[in-house]
Amino acid sequence: MGLDRSALLGAIERLHEKMPTHFDTLNAADGKLGDGDLGITMTRGMAEITAVRDDLPEDLGLAMLKCSQAFTKSSGSSYGTLMALGMMAIAKQIKGQTAVEPSELTALVAVARDQIQTRGKAEIGGKTVLDSLDAIAKQTMGMVDLEDIRTAAVVAVDEALAAFRDKPATMGRARMFGEKSIGLDDPGMLAMKFIVYAIAGRSV
Amino acid sequence: MGLDRSALLGAIERLHEKMPTHFDTLNAADGKLGDGDLGITMTRGMAEITAVRDDLPEDLGLAMLKCSQAFTKSSGSSYGTLMALGMMAIAKQIKGQTAVEPSELTALVAVARDQIQTRGKAEIGGKTVLDSLDAIAKQTMGMVDLEDIRTAAVVAVDEALAAFRDKPATMGRARMFGEKSIGLDDPGMLAMKFIVYAIAGRSV
Amino acid sequence: MKKILNSAADYVDEMLAGLVAAHPEYYRLHGDSGKVVARAREGTRGKVGIVTGGGSGHLPVFTGYVGGGLLDACAIGDVFSSPSAEQMADAIRSADQGAGVLRLYGNYGGDILNFDMAGDLVEFDEITCTTVLLTDDIASAPPEEHEKRRGVAGMVYAFKMAGAAAEDGRDLEAVTAIAQKAADSCRSIGVALSSCTVPQAGKPTFEIADDEIEMGMGIHGEPGIWRGKLRTADEIATEMMERLLADIPLAGGDRVSIMVNSLGATPPEELYILYNEVKAALEATGATIVMPLVGRYATSMEMAGVSFTLCKLDEELETLLTAPCDCAFWRV
Amino acid sequence: MKKILNSAADYVDEMLAGLVAAHPEYYRLHGDSGKVVARAREGTRGKVGIVTGGGSGHLPVFTGYVGGGLLDACAIGDVFSSPSAEQMADAIRSADQGAGVLRLYGNYGGDILNFDMAGDLVEFDEITCTTVLLTDDIASAPPEEHEKRRGVAGMVYAFKMAGAAAEDGRDLEAVTAIAQKAADSCRSIGVALSSCTVPQAGKPTFEIADDEIEMGMGIHGEPGIWRGKLRTADEIATEMMERLLADIPLAGGDRVSIMVNSLGATPPEELYILYNEVKAALEATGATIVMPLVGRYATSMEMAGVSFTLCKLDEELETLLTAPCDCAFWRV
Ligand SMILES: Nc1ncnc2c1ncn2[C@@H]1O[C@H](COP(=O)(O)OP(=O)(O)O)[C@@H](O)[C@H]1O
Numbered sequence A, B: 001m002g003l004d005r006s007a008l009l010g011a012i013e014r015l016h017e018k019m020p021t022h023f024d025t026l027n028a029a030d031g032k033l034g035d036g037d038l039g040i041t042m043t044r045g046m047a048e049i050t051a052v053r054d055d056l057p058e059d060l061g062l063a064m065l066k067c068s069q070a071f072t073k074s075s076g077s078s079y080g081t082l083m084a085l086g087m088m089a090i091a092k093q094i095k096g097q098t099a100v101e102p103s104e105l106t107a108l109v110a111v112a113r114d115q116i117q118t119r120g121k122a123e124i125g126g127k128t129v130l131d132s133l134d135a136i137a138k139q140t141m142g143m144v145d146l147e148d149i150r151t152a153a154v155v156a157v158d159e160a161l162a163a164f165r166d167k168p169a170t171m172g173r174a175r176m177f178g179e180k181s182i183g184l185d186d187p188g189m190l191a192m193k194f195i196v197y198a199i200a201g202r203s204v
Numbered sequence C, D: 001m002k003k004i005l006n007s008a009a010d011y012v013d014e015m016l017a018g019l020v021a022a023h024p025e026y027y028r029l030h031g032d033s034g035k036v037v038a039r040a041r042e043g044t045r046g047k048v049g050i051v052t053g054g055g056s057g058h059l060p061v062f063t064g065y066v067g068g069g070l071l072d073a074c075a076i077g078d079v080f081s082s083p084s085a086e087q088m089a090d091a092i093r094s095a096d097q098g099a100g101v102l103r104l105y106g107n108y109g110g111d112i113l114n115f116d117m118a119g120d121l122v123e124f125d126e127i128t129c130t131t132v133l134l135t136d137d138i139a140s141a142p143p144e145e146h147e148k149r150r151g152v153a154g155m156v157y158a159f160k161m162a163g164a165a166a167e168d169g170r171d172l173e174a175v176t177a178i179a180q181k182a183a184d185s186c187r188s189i190g191v192a193l194s195s196c197t198v199p200q201a202g203k204p205t206f207e208i209a210d211d212e213i214e215m216g217m218g219i220h221g222e223p224g225i226w227r228g229k230l231r232t233a234d235e236i237a238t239e240m241m242e243r244l245l246a247d248i249p250l251a252g253g254d255r256v257s258i259m260v261n262s263l264g265a266t267p268p269e270e271l272y273i274l275y276n277e278v279k280a281a282l283e284a285t286g287a288t289i290v291m292p293l294v295g296r297y298a299t300s301m302e303m304a305g306v307s308f309t310l311c312k313l314d315e316e317l318e319t320l321l322t323a324p325c326d327c328a329f330w331r332v
């Protein structure tokens, strides 16, 4: 059973529906360690993707490319741009496919992670969204069953948040907060948790 | 027993000493019907007069002229300028005298009132300091005993405040408040009350 | 009181010291009072002088507009209070170049008393003075009593036009007539969102709820037309434009300038948002907008709010409005 | 949220619409995004283009500085957030006159990601791009890590100097070198008294007590060096000048410009009060002050507070600083 356009649309819909719930949470988390706009970024980005959802082609690569472009259409926030870079990397990888096997998912997450690292110049272990992606890639490695992958990804984002909560931030605006960032969730990692939960169809 | 330089100095000192007590009251009264600076005006004016008190000449006319100039030295608030105009009119009247009989006081208040009216272009009955001065002039008319005059003047400023409290303002910034000024004391009349009480040596 | 200052008593003196220190090419202090600002360079003999005066706390008004093609001198008082007659007399003396001096200022009781007294004082110097009062604030009195209205941001237009006429070499009578025409052509209205604090008072001049605005409020917190809930930019602009246009109707072919002015804290972003509706309202009358002024031209320190000033132009006023001028706050 | 707007979502679009409507002689919108502002008139063929970009809410930064002797185009994002790479690419395309384009902007992660991506995009158009990042905020990293510092008001000097060099006909390499020299010559520090509100967030970006200030706070509310009770103007200015001068020592004979900049709500009166001590501190080093800039040059909407930017000049930079420039917010 491969993942196809309708699976993508379902994931988009679930995440979009959750945005009102996450709006304040993400703004507040980003407010503590940055400029307080991450809820806005995610809400806008998902609204733009939702606006093009009916036009998404069957070709999953082209569909991801379109999502990537839509996500950054109106804003160039760090997170939005990093997400777009990741989606574009995935798009390149699956261009021409109308379905993706669950077993391919780990590699796609890894490809997104690597591209984000290349352009964002952050280190793995620096308490950014990279660490969430890295955790997902590692936890889901070798899995073939979609339900197993979902569970593992959800566990991964939660564990990553817990593992980095008490480390200091090193990148982006949060870096400025140094020691004060200890004990606080990285907003981008928190956003990735919400993304993964929604894609996996779990409620937060 | 005539009033002389030392009586003037005594009055100045009593009023100056009271300024910290009246500062907020006058600012607040003026704040409700104007720009809230009447406590500042009075405090500054009295500070400037106090600063020149040792240089005040025996000639009461010249002394009043000096007070008038000092009062407006640093500010040109309506009230300060009107007071200065009044003092200057009195100064003209008593130039060359080193003492003033109590029986002359009524005429001096009237002279100040008239000059203030000429330059300020307000009507008697318009709920301004003019009405306080007018009440004093009328209440003290014909009196010769200083203590009687003091009592009458104190009664006059109080009665004037009471009589005009429930009328609408017609001049200066307070005019703008129209009906809203009903029930509120005119700040300039209130200031005149404090002036008269201090000159008369009564506590408010 | 959250202000950056050293002492409330020195607020104005230190502000003026800093102003002339930062812009010695434009301003200098004249006389002993420390409260009279004149142009950096002596004026041209025979040019009509223009002076203004009023309370501090309104930069660029009043002092800021001393400069080429604008004012010659300004007497400045404490925050929101009139300078003294003696200071005004000093300003008049410094502005006089033998051709007389126009006193051009806002219709406030204290200022009138003092400028009148200053006129008495400079009579001894044989200086001829004329007076034009700004009465542009339509919220402060009905049209029938327009001579009772306060002067607000409209004075910027009057400074500019009279200043250009004086620079052009016109005589006192002509400059005064221009100033009067400019004053008669301006209508203003303001809306306040938050108060400011007079340093020496130490607390906000008025209280206003966190979700309230006051339409028609004066620049010193004088009461307005209504107080109510905050509305949208379009609603605010529409009401203000309706009120202005009711007071000075426009028709197709008219030429007007409009000032969208921040009272202080309101950022230019919000002024530009308002400008869309302002422009639409003006163009709906068929009038053409000339040289719109969007920015901080007349303020009340950190007060939040805006004022609009509509200035109806004829050919003469338009020429004078667009003529060059130069001060630290405005250059045309 | 006490702001004059119609809807938070339309804040920037309406602001830009108003800006170009009010000043069509300076600005026009370029491209489809509605978020790229270019000079009103097409540029001269062969002139090096200069573009910048960043979040809205800082007027006159960024958009305001598009103009003669300054920038050619600007991509502007939502309040406090980066424009998209596609918008930046549009700005670069509009600025290109065949002589290449300098990307001159502040050191913020999001802006860098997007300007890099924009560079990839315009490679297809065969436009050569260079980059200079502003890193003038000394509170944001120690001197050893100066490349990590944020860019703040220092960018105004860089825009001015690079802009003058480009207007002068210099090539991309030379203009880039000037911009880098300007960036290296600037040091800034800010102090915040109150927050501002990002329209879409709806509440103040940070909380600060009524009697507290934060030294070194960033223009988006990034944390500073200390938070404590409000001090006097002289104390604040002294500390800020000491910190700047520790980072960029001056000696007799040096020539410097200084910007005393309001973050938005702080009125010019307070800036001039501060300027007295700023001037004294600079002159105590033996340095000479050239063209001090006192006003609102880089803001955060209605935030109260000030920033100082010290710009050490050599002959070349001084000439470029004092060369003419012209936009709706600044004219030299
Ligand atoms: N260079 C980077 N590499 C990886 N992740 C980053 C980088 N910069 C920021 N992030 C992530 O983005 C999140 C902040 O996103 P966002 O709020 O959009 O930033 P900003 O508002 O500062 O542009 C951080 O919590 C972090 O997870």
Ligand SMILES: Nc1ncnc2c1ncn2[C@@H]1O[C@H](COP(=O)(O)OP(=O)(O)O)[C@@H](O)[C@H]1O
Pocket: B030, B034, B035, B036, B037, B038, B041, B076, B077, B078, B079, B080, B082, B116, B120, B121, B122, B127, B128, B129, B130, B171, B172, B173, B174, B186, B187, B188, B189, C081, C082, C109, C110
């Ligand atoms: N034209 C006038 N004639 C008489 N009294 C006046 C006049 N204008 C103002 N006043 C008096 O002055 C008081 C206000 O003084 P002040 O606060 O100094 O005014 P402002 O601050 O508006 O200059 C009023 O309460 C009134 O008693």
Ligand SMILES: [Mg+2]
Pocket: A030, A034, A035, A036, A037, A038, A077
């Ligand atoms: Mg953010």
Ligand SMILES: [Mg+2]
Pocket: B030, B034, B035, B036, B037, B038, B077
């Ligand atoms: Mg008053």
Ligand SMILES: [Mg+2]
Pocket: B035, B037, B077, B078, C080, C081, C082, C110
């Ligand atoms: Mg007053």
Ligand SMILES: [Mg+2]
Pocket: A035, A037, A077, A078, D080, D081, D082, D110
């Ligand atoms: Mg952001």
